Amino acid sequence: MKRLLLGLSLLLMLVGVAHAAIDTYEFASEAERARYRQLTEELRCPKCQNQNIADSDAPIAMDLRAEIYRKLEAGDSNAQIIDYLVARYGDFVLYKPPVTRRTLLLWYGPAALLVGGFMLVGVIVLRRRKAGVEVSTGLSSDEQQRLAQLLEQASQDRKDP
């Protein structure tokens, strides 16, 4: 009985914790709610690095959600809110980093590798083709003449047996 009670009270405590993680905000319009959703899903939590602000239970994510809500209510644009966070936490909070000199490789590296790969394959195929022709005619001009003669003869033999 005691154990049961203990288990129950533990369960109740868990319920409390799970409940605390959900914050309730009232939005003036659906559009605003959608913007809040989009922003919190696009921004990365600085503490728990592989979660966005919307999903994270870290206190800092909670603070940032509150701050984003406050700024939305105050009428700030998405760009203003994102700039505000980048000024404090750096480009790290963006899941989609801006194109700068430092991120050029990140943005265009894969495409460059792909194009490079295709070019390499192209060069190899072309070379093979050329090399293939050369191998099959690896005969001297004398030999080639003889071959032509033999072929000629063979076709004539076939014509009049």
Add this chain to the structure above:
Amino acid sequence: MRRLILLLPLVIFLGVAVFLYRGLFLDPAELPSALIDKPFPAFSLPAVEGDQLITQEDLLGKPSLVNVWATWCVACKVEHPVLNKLAAVGVNIHGVNYKDDNAAAQKWLSDFHDPYQLNISDPKGTLGLDLGVYGAPETFFVDAKGIIRHKFVGVIDETIWREKLAPLYQQMVDEAGQ
């Protein structure tokens, strides 16, 4: 020429190996601060004890460490004795009590000794937000002109201080002395 092309896979492998090996020693939890070489953000917050208001102006004049801490922060307790030692040898340290209960903070400071020159109370975490704090303890190196020069996230221990942080602090002191 042919021979050199045969070496290509080895070269690529070595390149990748060097990258991955370096990756082993990088700490992904360490974020570069966006505030380096920027002025300390403006604030006006009460002291942990008494009702004196502290602003960013109070940080000017002398290089300092601004240590963000809280009583709920377990790692801060580990760091605290080190800060006490640094304060004892004359390092100028200010504290930001981050999202904490004032009474608990006062008790902590009287129980474990107070290494801070200024004790800034930031119960709502507004200064923390402006500083880009994402987990205590964090320590900012602020020069005599109030510019943030460096940020250290995590517990300062004696080795880290000696090898990494003391030269940075010394540099700020030297610059201020010129």
